[in-house]
Structure formats: C-alpha cells, structure tokens
Amino acid sequence: MDLLLYGLDLLVFIGIFGILAISLNLEFGFSGLANFGKVAFFLIGAYTYALLSQIGLPFYLCLISGALVAAIFGLLISLPALRLRADYLAIVVLAFGEILRLIVKSEAWLAGGDWGLSVSPAISITGVSPRVDLLVNIALVFSCLLICFVVAQLLSNSPYGRVIRAIREDEVAAEALGKNRARYKVQIFMLGSAMAGVAGGLYAQYLQAIVPMLFLPIITFTIWIMVLVGGPANNWGVLVGAALVEVFERGANIAKDYIALPIDPSNLQYILFGVLILLVLFYRPQGLFKEIPIKTRALEAVRHAREQIKGEGG
Amino acid sequence: MPEEELLKIEELSKHFGGVYAVSGVSLDVRKGGIWGLVGPNGSGKSTLFNTILGLYRPDGGCIYFNGRKINNLSSHQIYGLGIVNSFQVPRLFFQMSVMDNMLVAARGHQGDGLFNSLFLRGGWQSQERELIDRALEFIELVELGKMVFALAGELSGGQRKLLELARGLMAKPRLLLLDEPAAGVNPVVGKKIFQKLQTLSKNGTTFFVVEHRLEILFNFASWVYVMDRGKMVTQGQPEKIVDDPAFYQAYLGAE
Ligand SMILES: Nc1ncnc2c1ncn2[C@@H]1O[C@H](COP(=O)(O)OP(=O)(O)OP(=O)(O)O)[C@@H](O)[C@H]1O
Ligand SMILES: [Mg+2]
Numbered sequence: 001m002d003l004l005l006y007g008l009d010l011l012v013f014i015g016i017f018g019i020l021a022i023s024l025n026l027e028f029g030f031s032g033l034a035n036f037g038k039v040a041f042f043l044i045g046a047y048t049y050a051l052l053s054q055i056g057l058p059f060y061l062c063l064i065s066g067a068l069v070a071a072i073f074g075l076l077i078s079l080p081a082l083r084l085r086a087d088y089l090a091i092v093v094l095a096f097g098e099i100l101r102l103i104v105k106s107e108a109w110l111a112g113g114d115w116g117l118s119v120s121p122a123i124s125i126t127g128v129s130p131r132v133d134l135l136v137n138i139a140l141v142f143s144c145l146l147i148c149f150v151v152a153q154l155l156s157n158s159p160y161g162r163v164i165r166a167i168r169e170d171e172v173a174a175e176a177l178g179k180n181r182a183r184y185k186v187q188i189f190m191l192g193s194a195m196a197g198v199a200g201g202l203y204a205q206y207l208q209a210i211v212p213m214l215f216l217p218i219i220t221f222t223i224w225i226m227v228l229v230g231g232p233a234n235n236w237g238v239l240v241g242a243a244l245v246e247v248f249e250r251g252a253n254i255a256k257d258y259i260a261l262p263i264d265p266s267n268l269q270y271i272l273f274g275v276l277i278l279l280v281l282f283y284r285p286q287g288l289f290k291e292i293p294i295k296t297r298a299l300e301a302v303r304h305a306r307e308q309i310k311g312e313g314g
Numbered sequence: 315m316p317e318e319e320l321l322k323i324e325e326l327s328k329h330f331g332g333v334y335a336v337s338g339v340s341l342d343v344r345k346g347g348i349w350g351l352v353g354p355n356g357s358g359k360s361t362l363f364n365t366i367l368g369l370y371r372p373d374g375g376c377i378y379f380n381g382r383k384i385n386n387l388s389s390h391q392i393y394g395l396g397i398v399n400s401f402q403v404p405r406l407f408f409q410m411s412v413m414d415n416m417l418v419a420a421r422g423h424q425g426d427g428l429f430n431s432l433f434l435r436g437g438w439q440s441q442e443r444e445l446i447d448r449a450l451e452f453i454e455l456v457e458l459g460k461m462v463f464a465l466a467g468e469l470s471g472g473q474r475k476l477l478e479l480a481r482g483l484m485a486k487p488r489l490l491l492l493d494e495p496a497a498g499v500n501p502v503v504g505k506k507i508f509q510k511l512q513t514l515s516k517n518g519t520t521f522f523v524v525e526h527r528l529e530i531l532f533n534f535a536s537w538v539y540v541m542d543r544g545k546m547v548t549q550g551q552p553e554k555i556v557d558d559p560a561f562y563q564a565y566l567g568a569e
Contacts, residue, residue, distance in 0.1 A: 154432050159417065159425030159442065162410070166418045169407035176367055176405075177419045177485060178393035179426070187428050293463070294414055296425075298442040302413075302450075303463060 008134035010250045012206055014243045015141035016199050021226040021238040022148050023195035028224075029232035029291075030156055031188045032168030037077070037093030039219040040100045041070040041193040045200025046210050047104060050117040053205075063144070063201040070197025071190040078189035083182075098217060105212035116211030119204045141202050148195050152235050157295045164188060165233070165294070222249070225273060229280050231287025240288060248272050318345040319381070320489055320520055321366070321397075326375035328358075328365050335361040337544040338375070343489065348511055348521045350531045350552065353541035354565055359524045360402050362541070363491045367399045368392045379489070396488030400495060402524070404478040408467035412458055412477055415466050416449035417442070419484040452480040455510055457503060472498040479507065483514070492523040496530060508534045532556070540564050 020038060027033040045066035052062040077096055104111050111117055121133070155161050164184055166174040171181045204210045222245060230241020252269035280287065321343040328336040336358040343349050351359050364370050366377055368389035377384050379395055387395075398419075407415050417423070423445065425431045425438035453462055456476035461469060466477060479495045492511075496504035504527065511521050512534055525531040532538070532552035539549045542564035548555065555561050 151432065154435070155428075158431035158435070159423045159438060160428055160431035162414050162418055163426055165410055165414075166407045169409055170405050172369065172389075173401070173405035173407070174418065176369065176389045176393060176399055177481070178390050178421065179418070180388075180390045191428075291409065293411055296442055297439050298446055299413065301443070302446050306462065 005130060005134065006250070006254050008131065008138060010246060012134065012137050012141055013250055014246045015138065015145045016202050016206070017223065017226060017246055018145050018239050018242040019141075019148050019195055019199040019202070020223045021230065021242040022145075022152050022235060023192040023199070024223050024227050025232060025235060025238045026152055026155070026195075027188055027192040029227060029234070029238065030161060030168065031164040031185065032171075033185060033189060033192075034087075034090045035093055035189070035192065036090045036220055036224075037095075037097035038196055038223050039215050039217060040093070040097035041074060041196035042200040042203070042219060043097070043100060043104065043215040044070045044073055044193075045197030046204040046215070047111050047117070047200075048197070049201035049204045050119045050210055051111065053119050054117065059205060062205075063198055066201035067194040067197040070200070071194040074190040074193025075186060078186050094217065094220070097215075097220060101212050101215050104215075113212075116209055117204075118209045119207070121205065121208060137206050141206070144198050144202060148198070149235060149239070151191075156233070156235065156292075159296075162294050222273075225277060228287060229276060231289035231291065233291035234287070234289040236292075237287055237289030244276075245273070248276070319343075320345045320379065321522070322378040323362075323366070324376045324378075326362070326365065326377065327373045328361050328370055329373050334544045336365065339541070339544075339546045340375075341539055341546060341549070343520060343522055345520055347515050347536040348508075348523055348534050350535035350538035351522060351524045351541065352526075352528060352531065352538060353547075356543075357541040357564070358544040359541055360493055363399055363493055363522075363524070366392075366397065366491065393485070397491065398482050398485040398487035398489070399491040400478045400482035400493060402493035402497070404474040406466040406469075406474060406477060406481075408465065410466060411463050412453060412461050412466055412469070413446065413449060413463060415477060415481055416453065416484045417445055419481045420445045420449075421486050449480075449484055452483050455483075456480045456507070472500065475499055476503070476507075483519075487519055489520050489522060492521060492525075494524050494526060496525060496527055501527075501530075504530055 020042060024035060024038055027035045048066040048069045049062040052065055053059065057065070077093060105113060107113065163174065163179050166177070167179065167181050167184055175181050207214075226241035226245045227238050228241070229244060230239065231237030249269055252272070319342060323339060323341050326336055326339045327334070339358075339362060351362070353359055361370065365372050368384070368387055368391070372385055379397060382395070384392055384395065407418065410418075423438065424434065424441055430438060450462070453459055456479060458469075458473060458476060458480070461473065466474070469477060475495065475498050479492065482490050482492065495507060499507070508530055515521055523531060523535065535552050537549065538552050538555050540547050540555065540561050547564050548558050548560035550558060
C-alpha cells in the first residue's frame with residue numbers, strides 16, 4: 001500500500017487524538033480532574049454521530065449533537081462524582097465508561113450491539129481517489145482541532161484559566177478565595193466531554209463503521225499517556241504527545257504490513273508505550289514540555305516593563 | 315457611641331472525635347481596628363478561624379456576620395460576604411507565580427467567568443491591569459518585589475507567609491483573619507506589616523489576628539481574646555490583659 005496513504009491516515013488519527021488530548025488536558029492538566037472515563041464521552045460522540053447520520057442529518061449537526069450529548073452526560077456524571085474525593089471520582093468515571101460500552105454492546109436494538117453501526121461519510125465525493133477522501137477528512141479533523149485548541153488556549157490564558165489552575169493547586173484555598181469550585185469543575189467537565197464528543201463523531205465519520213470494541217478502556221489510557229508525556233497544562237505539549245503516541249501506534253500497524261517481527265506488533269506497541277512512560281517518568285516527570293505560565297495582555301505588559309527596568313539597572 | 319458589630323460568635327463548638335478543639339466560645343468583633351486572639355499551642359485558635367471560614371461545620375453555636383447567620387454557608391459564599399483568611403500554614407498555589415496567586419484573590423474579576431474569559435477578552439483586560447497595579451503595591455509591601463513572576467513554590471518559608479498575607483489583603487476583605495502573619499518573618503518586616511495593618515484598619519478592613527509574638531500584637535491590638543484548651547478564658551485591652559491572672563494561667567498552665 002501507498003506510504004503516503006499511511007501518512008495521511010496517521011494525520012487523521014493525530015488530529016482526532018489531539019482533540020482528546022486537549023480535552024483531557026483541560027480537565028486534568030489545568031483543573032486537576034482525573035477523568036479516567038475519557039473513552040465514554042468519545043463513545044457517546046461516536047454513537048450519537050452514527051445514529052443521527054443514519055436518519056439523514058447533515059454531518060455538522062451530527063457533530064454538534066455528539067458534543068452536546070456528551071456534555072450532558074458530562075454534567076450528569078460530574079454532579080454527583082465531583083462531590084467525591086479525587087480517587088473515587090477516577091473510579092466512578094472509569095466504571096461509567098465500561099458500563100456504557102457494555103450497554104451499547106448488549107442492547108442490539110439501540111446501537112447494533114456487537115455489529116455496531118455503519119456511518120456515511122460527511123462529504124461524499126463520488127469516484128475520487130482515497131487520497132482526496134483522506135484530505136477532506138484531514139481538513140475536517142484539523143478544523144475541529146483548531147477550534148478546540150484555540151478555545152483551550154484562550155481559556156488557559158485568562159482569569160478563568162487562573163482560577164482552574166488554582167483549584168488544581170489547592171481547591172480549599174481557592175474556595176476560601178471565593179471560587180465556587182463545584183461550578184468550575186462541572187463547567188470544565190462539560191467542556192472536556194463536549195470536545196471528546198466531537199472527537200468521537202469525527203472518528204465514526206472517518207471509520208464509517210463503529211463497534212463497541214473500538215471503545216475499550218485502553219483508549220482512555222492512551223489519551224492519558226499523551227497528556228503525561230507531552231506535559232500537563234501545556235496545550236502544545238499534549239499535541240506533541242498525541243502525535244508521538246499515534247506515530248508509535250499507527251507505526252506498529254504499518255510495521256505489521258511490511259516486516260515480519262517475532263512478536264505481534266500490537267503487543268510491541270504496548271511494550272513501547274511502557275518504555276515511553278518509564279523514560280518520561282525517569283527523565284522528565286513533568287512531561288516533555290513544562291507548564292506555560294498564564295499570559296494575558298496586561299500581565300505581559302508588566303512583565304515586559306519589569307524586564308526593561310532590570311536590563312537598564314544591570 | 316457603640317461601634318458597629320461585625321462578627322458575633324455565640325457558644326461555638328467544634329470537636330474532632332474526642333478532642334474539644336473549640337468549646338462554647340463566644341466573642342464579638344466590632345468594625346475597625348486590630349483584634350487579637352492569643353493562647354498556647356493547641357488552644358483552638360486555628361480551629362476557630364477555620365470554622366468561621368466555613369471550612370469546618372460547627373458542632374454547636376452560631377456565627378453571625380453583619381447580623382447574618384453564616385454557619386451553613388460554604389466558604390466561597392463567606393468570602394463573598396467579606397471574610398478572608400490568611401492560613402497559618404500557607405496554602406498557596408505553588409505552581410503559579412506570585413502575581414497569579416495575588417490575582418486569584420481579587421474580588422469580582424470579570425474574566426473569572428467561562429463566557430467572559432472567552433468572548434469578552436477586551437472587557438477584562440483593563441480591569442486586569444488595575445488589579446495588577448494593586449497587587450504590585452501589596453507585593454512591594456511584603457518585600458516580594460523581586461519575586462513577582464517567580465513561582466510561589468520557589469519562595470522561602472517566611473516569604474510564603476508574606477505572600478499568604480498579601481493575598482488576603484488583595485481580596486479587599488471586610489474582616490481579615492490572620493493566623494500568625496509574622497511567624498517566620500524577620501521582626502523588622504513583621505513590625506512594618508503591623509503598621510500597615512493599622513493604616514488599613516482605618517479604611518474599612520477589620521483585622522482579627524492570632525499572633526504568638528505578643529510584644530508586637532499588644533502594641534497594635536485594641537482588644538485581645540485569650541483562649542486555652544478550647545475555651546475563651548479572658549479578654550480585654552492589651553494593657554489590662556497583661557495584669558490578668560487568667561492570661562498567665564493560660565500560658566503557664568494550671569498551678
Ligand atoms: N483537623 C483536625 N483533626 C483533628 N484534630 C484537630 C484538627 N485540627 C486541630 N485539631 C486539634 O484541635 C486542637 C486545637 O488545634 P488548633 O490548631 O486549633 O490550635 P491552635 O490554637 O491554632 O494552636 P497553634 O498555636 O499551635 O497553632 C488541638 O488539640 C489539635 O490537635
Ligand atoms: Mg494554629
């Protein structure tokens with residue numbers, strides 16, 4: 001098969017997982033919310049997209065609905081779960097993801113059960129090469145990624161971003177300084193879930209068929225690796241993390257087609273993940289990229305002025 | 315002419331299992347000035363503050379602020395009413411800069427909301443500018459001017475206490491609870507801070523201060539409460555309290 005096609009396919013995956021990494025970064029990197037159920041919201045977006053596209057809704061409405069439904073689930077889950085301690089939150093959300101997958105798997109009337117659902121492509125151009133098809137997908141995925149990235153950047157570089165970081169650092173102190181932590185957490189959880197929902201829709205749209213097997217908990221851990229490797233609270237870093245992990249993951253699949261390895265490449269992939277995590281933990285526990293301090297226009301002006309004074313003094 | 319009542323506590327109790335950290339404490343803090351709270355280690359001072367702040371639910375008694383019962387409010391609502399605390403062990407946002415620590419405390423920042431932060435970016439930038447200027451004043455006051463953009467986690471113990479205090483001042487409180495603001499701080503700076511508190515106390519902020527350095531506190535406080543083993547044992551003007559046997563007994567233990 002054409003190597004270029006592999007490359008384009010890889011880009012689509014980087015884009016989709018980039019969105020997931022950005023959304024987990026908002027939750028965990030900036031706000032300290034350990035969402036171990038990321039895959040649930042990815043699944044919700046994918047299935048919402050698939051079901052709505054089957055009744056003939058245009059792709060953008062399917063995407064937006066996927067985001068909304070995921071956000072609503074995010075709200076429903078976070079309201080009770082955020083009252084719990086952080087470790088309980090992690091367990092509740094993890095369980096939620098698996099339960100949801102099992103429901104989708106066993107309730108065939110709802111979403112096709114094990115057979116899954118087929119999805120029509122967003123923009124169907126008949127009779128063109130797979131290359132063009134991939135390019136259309138890349139354009140779509142990267143537009144969504146761009147929007148999510150810009151939202152995440154604007155939020156993290158604003159007083160709002162300051163508050164969520166403060167809640168991450170010490171939620172009791174933040175609350176004593178007037179910040180309603182429950183409200184902030186619910187908002188972030190909804191926003192992060194909405195982004196994951198968009199990623200799910202894009203995924204369904206790209207694969208043109210979804211089955212419950214695609215939404216195993218390993219997806220959640222893959223997204224976590226992206227964030228931890230790239231650097232929590234650094235939106236650029238987690239994108240690099242997403243790209244790195246996807247290169248490993250897709251690379252292993254490509255290797256399967258080209259070289260005969262003594263072990264199954266998908267197992268090799270997990271070994272490589274393990275090595276990657278160990279390397280990062282040993283040498284750069286804060287991730288490849290450090291947290292970037294909050295930048296607002298006003299802050300930058302002051303920083304600049306101070307540096308000049310220092311420069312003249314020295 | 316009676317001064318206006320700000321904080322009123324009636325028969326307040328807080329237990330931790332079998333430990334009666336605060337038991338049946340009543341007190342009044344009226345508007346203006348510096349109010350002291352002293353007592354030996356473990357007498358319940360910090361517990362009293364944390365209960366006022368809504369961090370602990372009282373097991374009995376009532377807390378009123380400006381005539382309103384605040385027992386069941388959450389601590390962000392209590393901040394909203396104007397009570398701010400400066401913790402004994404600083405609870406800073408360690409991975410954030412000194413300046414950002416200050417700005418989190420600012421009251422009514424328009425950019426604190428999700429919608430505004432995304433869509434009204436023009437709106438809050440000028441406010442942020444003003445808040446930064448105010449933050450810089452307090453940062454200079456506590457002599458952290460060289461550390462404005464350093465991470466709070468990089469500060470020394472004394473500097474952390476000072477930032478904790480400055481952050482409290484930044485919140486423009488009506489009542490600022492200060493839990494040993496001068497602990498670990500060099501005495502000259504400590505004295506300077508109390509002088510500043512005295513100035514600020516004439517402009518609408520009332521201070522309620524726990525301080526082990528009695529010689530500083532008694533110079534500035536207008537009224538002092540003394541706690542011992544969870545109970546309020548005596549109170550009075552500092553110059554009178556030094557002659558009060560109950561005060562000595564609290565510090566020296568029962569004879
Ligand atoms: N969270 C807690 N859980 C259990 N016991 C506590 C807790 N906080 C305080 N105590 C106990 O309550 C009593 C009062 O403690 P508190 O910290 O209020 O005293 P303090 O007057 O502030 O002392 P210090 O001068 O040393 O700061 C002590 O016996 C302490 O061990
Ligand atoms: Mg104490």
